[in-house]
Amino acid sequence: MSEITAIRGMNDILPQETPCWQLLERTVSGVLASYGYDEIRLPLVEKTALFKRSIGEVTDIVEKEMYTFDDRNGDSMTLRPEGTAGCVRAAIQQGMLSTPRRLWYSGPMFRYERPQKGRQRQFHQTGVECFGVATPDMDAELIVLCARLWRQLGLADCMQLQINSIGSAVARKAYRAALVDYLQMRVDALDEDSQRRLHTNPLRILDSKNADTQAVLDGGPSLEDFLDEEANADFARLCELLQAGGVTYVINRRLVRGLDYYNKTVFEWVTDHLGAQGTVCAGGRYDGLVEQLGGQATPAVGCAMGMERLVLLLAEQGVVADTPAADVYVVAVGSEAQRVALMTTEQVRQEQPQLRIVQHTGGGSFKSQMKKADKSGARVALIWGEDEVAAHAVTVKTLRSGEGERGGQRTVPLQELEMTLCAVLAP
RNA sequence: GUGGCCGUAGCUCAACAGGUGGAGCACUGGAUUGUGAUUCCGGAGGUAGCGGGUUCAAGACCCGUCGGCCACCCCA
Numbered sequence: 001m002s003e004i005t006a007i008r009g010m011n012d013i014l015p016q017e018t019p020c021w022q023l024l025e026r027t028v029s030g031v032l033a034s035y036g037y038d039e040i041r042l043p044l045v046e047k048t049a050l051f052k053r054s055i056g057e058v059t060d061i062v063e064k065e066m067y068t069f070d071d072r073n074g075d076s077m078t079l080r081p082e083g084t085a086g087c088v089r090a091a092i093q094q095g096m097l098s099t100p101r102r103l104w105y106s107g108p109m110f111r112y113e114r115p116q117k118g119r120q121r122q123f124h125q126t127g128v129e130c131f132g133v134a135t136p137d138m139d140a141e142l143i144v145l146c147a148r149l150w151r152q153l154g155l156a157d158c159m160q161l162q163i164n165s166i167g168s169a170v171a172r173k174a175y176r177a178a179l180v181d182y183l184q185m186r187v188d189a190l191d192e193d194s195q196r197r198l199h200t201n202p203l204r205i206l207d208s209k210n211a212d213t214q215a216v217l218d219g220g221p222s223l224e225d226f227l228d229e230e231a232n233a234d235f236a237r238l239c240e241l242l243q244a245g246g247v248t249y250v251i252n253r254r255l256v257r258g259l260d261y262y263n264k265t266v267f268e269w270v271t272d273h274l275g276a277q278g279t280v281c282a283g284g285r286y287d288g289l290v291e292q293l294g295g296q297a298t299p300a301v302g303c304a305m306g307m308e309r310l311v312l313l314l315a316e317q318g319v320v321a322d323t324p325a326a327d328v329y330v331v332a333v334g335s336e337a338q339r340v341a342l343m344t345t346e347q348v349r350q351e352q353p354q355l356r357i358v359q360h361t362g363g364g365s366f367k368s369q370m371k372k373a374d375k376s377g378a379r380v381a382l383i384w385g386e387d388e389v390a391a392h393a394v395t396v397k398t399l400r401s402g403e404g405e406r407g408g409q410r411t412v413p414l415q416e417l418e419m420t421l422c423a424v425l426a427p
Numbered sequence: 428g429u430g431g432c433c434g435u436a437g438c439u440c441a442a443c444a445g446g447u448g449g450a451g452c453a454c455u456g457g458a459u460u461g462u463g464a465u466u467c468c469g470g471a472g473g474u475a476g477c478g479g480g481u482u483c484a485a486g487a488c489c490c491g492u493c494g495g496c497c498a499c500c501c502c503a
Contacts (some may be wrong), residue, residue: 008493059501064501065502106495113500114429116496119502209499258502277502304503309503343479367457374462
């Protein structure tokens with residue numbers, strides 16, 4: 001094997017996998033279109049400051065997971081670790097915020113993490129962002145949209161929706177102080193990671209997987225008690241709307257998000273079918289971010305789904321998308337036969353662009369070419385022989401993969417080829 | 428960044444008390460055959476991830492390194 005291999009955590013998506021990706025991408029963009037969302041395409045590289053200001057200086061993403069480098073001008077650039085920041089930046093810069101906007105984007109994101117199942121260094125997210133609507137009906141729309149998507153993908157049964165409200169920045173600050181006070185008395189009972197987070201990002205202790213830590217939290221202050229009236233009312237309304245929309249949910253009062261910009265509604269679609277990386281789609285409201293990045297204060301809510309994780313789920317659930325087989329495989333032995341074959345198949349492609357016509361290339365005996373034709377999965381083989389070429393006719397043979405069954409064979413003039421093909425290939 | 432398991436042909440995997448590396452599939456040449464299937468014969472393809480060490484001898488044991496998987500962490 002060559003010494004030059006793919007970079008760790010940056011994987012090839014192989015031909016046998018791309019049909020599944022295409023199915024997923026088609027379904028996603030179809031559902032988004034049906035809700036009136038517009039696609040935006042954003043750069044993979046942004047100024048480093050954008051991510052520091054939006055995601056938060058003390059998050060793991062910014063502290064140790066970003067691909068950051070200086071360009072030839074000495075300016076600090078970063079490969080986007082997530083999509084919201086760039087989308088908000090574009091919305092501000094392009095003046096798209098004067099009226100409510102529904103946007104979506106899709107593409108690769110980069111995070112320097114240790115690869116494992118459902119986690120790689122280059123991964124793909126599809127994100128949905130709505131600007132300019134402060135009321136929870138927008139939050140509900142986003143969630144209902146996701147639910148529809150899961151149904152359409154056949155994944156509804158393995159998804160669970162968790163929701164929570166983390167209130168305003170003010171409420172969170174008060175709660176954070178109370179939580180730190182409470183936990184500092186019981187530091188010894190916390191796991192090592194939680195002890196560290198006590199000083200860096202205490203709210204993240206809430207979703208610790210450690211059982212002892214969770215037990216300690218049971219006796220502590222609850223974020224719910226710190227929420228203001230507006231947050232509570234919005235959350236109640238969201239629940240009401242989700243019920244109306246037929247979406248079942250679980251309220252998880254310990255659900256917080258890893259990025260600093262969220263407020264009020266947060267939610268996560270999780271599955272227990274993917275091992276440790278169970279979050280398939282997550283998001284929430286981020287009313288302060290647009291202003292924080294220099295735009296007019298604009299309420300916003302959004303979410304992002306991990307495409308690799310969805311592909312894994314699709315495969316795990318047995319949703320298969322095969323590469324479409326060729327319709328016609330063309331065998332032409334001899335240089336004159338090849339010349340006429342090229343000419344004629346080009347003409348057929350012009351008239352019947354939906355047909356998948358695979359031309360045998362390279363050499364090989366008639367026999368070996370027919371083997372290839374059979375393996376191609378095509379339903380018809382066209383055979384040009386020297387004699388037939390002279391007569392401007394071609395042999396059309398129906399391929400059968402079934403045992404013992406022999407395909408039909410006939411010779412037709414070239415001008416009748418298209419008609420014959422249509423007749424043979426008709427379902 | 429931490430831990431566990433793993434690293435032999437393109438793929439899936441063997442073997443042996445440590446003693447000059449095998450099979451199946453795939454690829455390829457041919458024979459048989461009223462299918463292009465089946466069957467049969469042949470071929471190509473590995474400096475055993477890489478680098479050290481122990482040994483008369485290492486793919487096998489030890490150390491390091493790189494890579495993979497899974498988990499922690501993080502998060503979509």
